[in-house]
Amino acid sequence: MLRIVVINTKGGCGKTTISTNLASFYASRGINTALFDYDPQGSSMRWLKLRDESQSPIYGVVAHRNAARAVTMSWQLRLPPETERLIIDTPPGLKGSDLVEQLKGADRILIPVLPSPIDIFATADFIRDLMLEAKVRLNSTRLGIVANRVRKNTLAFQSLERFLHSLSIPVVGKLRDTQNYVRASEEGMGIHELKRQPVYVDRMHWSAIYDWLEDRN
């Protein structure tokens, strides 16, 4: 089983969007997929409830209700044994032991970042916490950045690229800013499942992320 944690202390950077799109992608390919929602706001689970019967099933767990320190000891117990991919959506503001706990056993860590100065600074602090507290090594193949809501040729985008380059953390994908994500989420779908909208470009963007997750680079 591959355990993928989508995390950044900054709110609104795309954790839930990326978690739900990942889950729906794997599920729609017939892979047994589970989605854990550690955010008390419950956006991932709200999305999951919107999925209709005809769509590929995803096993959802409201993980935050038991958000005591000891929760992770039992996460395996709550998973169907045939689970092949586990996607973990996390709340904003994780620090200290909560952060360490959340990253335990992660095979891949995806960090969404928006190309705004505020988000770039917040993410720099977060990555420092990851290194100091969770002892995640930079350059480790486990850690990848997803630049989200990217508009090319803006100043913020250029400074995001410089920032990421300086950290030597791979940018494993860039997702554009498009209402396709909003439409898909309103219907409990991922953009791979949207039939009507022109999502070809967005699917292309995702393929780099899947290749990295699945070690196909």
Ligand SMILES: Nc1ncnc2c1ncn2[C@@H]1O[C@H](COP(=O)(O)OP(=O)(O)O)[C@@H](O)[C@H]1O
């Ligand atoms: N690439 C994107 N293009 C357009 N809207 C996006 C994109 N990524 C996220 N959003 C929107 O931004 C908002 C915040 O995203 P969300 O995934 O909920 O962030 P987080 O879980 O980190 O708080 C949501 O309304 C979502 O639909």
Ligand SMILES: [Mg+2]
């Ligand atoms: Mg969220």
